[in-house]
Amino acid sequence: MASNFHHAQSAHCESGVTRNLLQNIGVKQITEPLVFGMGAGLFFIYIPLLKISGGPALAFRSVPGIIFKRTCHSLGIKIIRKKFSSKEKAKEELDKKLSEGMAIGCQVGVYYLPYFPKEYRFHFNAHNIVVFGKEDGKYLISDPIMEYPTTMTDYELERVRFAKGALAPRGQIYYTLATEPVTEERIKRAIIKGIKLNVFHMLKIPGAFAGVKGIAFLGKRIKNWRDKLGTEKAGLYLAQVVRMQEEIGTGGGGFRYMYGAFLQEAYNYFQHDELMKLSEEFTKAGDLWRTAAVQASGIYKGRLGSQQDYNIMGDYLAEISVIEKLAFTKLAAVNKQLK
Known part of the structure; x- marks a missing residue:
C-alpha cells in the first residue's frame, strides 16, 4: 500500500x-538548499594513493548518509x-x-x-x-x-x-520518526551549525588532501599527469575527475550553486547582507568548476592535449581554491555575527 x-x-x-x-x-x-547547507554537504578530498575504477579517488561530497544525519539531528528529528x-x-x-x-x-x-x-x-x-x-x-x-x-x-x-x-x-x-513542529529558531541554529562545520571541512582539516588545499593540490598534480602517465592514462584520469565532479551528484559546479542558494535562503532568516554577497562568490566558483570540466572533457576526448592544456586545467583549480578559501574565510566571520 x-x-x-x-x-x-x-x-x-x-x-x-x-x-x-x-x-x-x-x-x-x-528546502533542498537548506538541507545541503545545514548538513554541511560541501566537501572536497583527493587521495592520490587510492584508486576507484582505475582512476584517482576524489570526492566532492561528505560520506554517504551524513547530510541526512546532520540535518535531522540539528532540527531535533529522530x-x-x-x-x-x-x-x-x-x-x-x-x-x-x-x-x-x-x-x-x-x-x-x-x-x-x-x-x-x-x-x-x-x-x-x-x-x-x-x-x-x-x-x-x-x-x-x-x-x-x-x-x-x-x-x-x-x-x-x-x-x-x-x-x-x-x-x-x-x-x-x-x-x-514523527516530530514536533520545527521552529524558526531551530532552523536558524541549524544554519549556523552547518556553516561552522563546512568552514572547518574546507579550511581547517589538516594535511594537503582535503578542502581548499586539496583542490589546489589536485591542480598541481594534473599539470604533471601528461608526462608522468602518458596521454591515454592521463585522459582517463581527467575523465574520472569530470565523472565525480559533474555526474555523481553535481559535485563541482552544481554543489557550489546549491551552496550559494543555501546562503540566499539563510539571508531570509538572518537579514545579513554579506550572506547574499557570499552567495555570488560561490556561484562564481561554480562557474569556474564548470569551465574546468569543459577543459578536462576537451583533453580526454582528444580535442585538446598539449602540456599547456593540462596547465590551464591545473590553473583553473588553483583559482577555484583561492576563491573558495576567501569565501569560506569571510563566511566564518559572518557566521559569528548571526543570531
Missing part, C-alpha cells in the same frame, strides 16, 4: 531524499538507520515499514538501476532513493534526480540494495 508521499525532483540524491522525507513528516519549510547481512531480513523490514505507511530512504548501487540510462551506469554505491510503497508486486520508487517516480521488482531492488564493492550499501534503510 502506498503512503501519501510527494515526489519532488532535486539536484542531488541525498539532499533531495532528505528534503522529501522531511516533507513527508510535515516539515514543509525545509532517525533510524539499519544495515543487514541477510537479504531476506532486509526485505522483511522494508515491507513491514511500508505496510505501516512509511516512506523509507535506501542507499543503493547505480550500476543495476533499471531506469538509469546506460551511459550513467557504473559501479557507484552511494546513491540514495526513497521507497514509498508497494503495488501489484512492485516497489514504488522516488529517485530525486528523476522527474517522475518509477517502480522496481523485488529482484531489481534487492540487486541494487546489496550491490558489491566500495561503499557497499548492505541493504541499508533509513527514515525519520
Whole structure:
C-alpha cells in the first residue's frame, strides 16, 4: 500500500531524499538548499594513493548518509538507520515499514538501476532513493534526480540494495520518526551549525588532501599527469575527475550553486547582507568548476592535449581554491555575527 508521499525532483540524491522525507513528516519549510547547507554537504578530498575504477579517488561530497544525519539531528528529528547481512531480513523490514505507511530512504548501487540510462551506469554505491510503497508486486520508487517516480521488482531492488564493492550499501534503510513542529529558531541554529562545520571541512582539516588545499593540490598534480602517465592514462584520469565532479551528484559546479542558494535562503532568516554577497562568490566558483570540466572533457576526448592544456586545467583549480578559501574565510566571520 502506498503512503501519501510527494515526489519532488532535486539536484542531488541525498539532499533531495532528505528534503522529501522531511516533507513527508510535515516539515514543509525545509528546502533542498537548506538541507545541503545545514548538513554541511560541501566537501572536497583527493587521495592520490587510492584508486576507484582505475582512476584517482576524489570526492566532492561528505560520506554517504551524513547530510541526512546532520540535518535531522540539528532540527531535533529522530532517525533510524539499519544495515543487514541477510537479504531476506532486509526485505522483511522494508515491507513491514511500508505496510505501516512509511516512506523509507535506501542507499543503493547505480550500476543495476533499471531506469538509469546506460551511459550513467557504473559501479557507484552511494546513491540514495526513497521507497514509498508497494503495488501489484512492485516497489514504488522516488529517485530525486528523476522527474517522475518509477517502480522496481523485488529482484531489481534487492540487486541494487546489496550491490558489491566500495561503499557497499548492505541493504541499508533509513527514515525519520514523527516530530514536533520545527521552529524558526531551530532552523536558524541549524544554519549556523552547518556553516561552522563546512568552514572547518574546507579550511581547517589538516594535511594537503582535503578542502581548499586539496583542490589546489589536485591542480598541481594534473599539470604533471601528461608526462608522468602518458596521454591515454592521463585522459582517463581527467575523465574520472569530470565523472565525480559533474555526474555523481553535481559535485563541482552544481554543489557550489546549491551552496550559494543555501546562503540566499539563510539571508531570509538572518537579514545579513554579506550572506547574499557570499552567495555570488560561490556561484562564481561554480562557474569556474564548470569551465574546468569543459577543459578536462576537451583533453580526454582528444580535442585538446598539449602540456599547456593540462596547465590551464591545473590553473583553473588553483583559482577555484583561492576563491573558495576567501569565501569560506569571510563566511566564518559572518557566521559569528548571526543570531
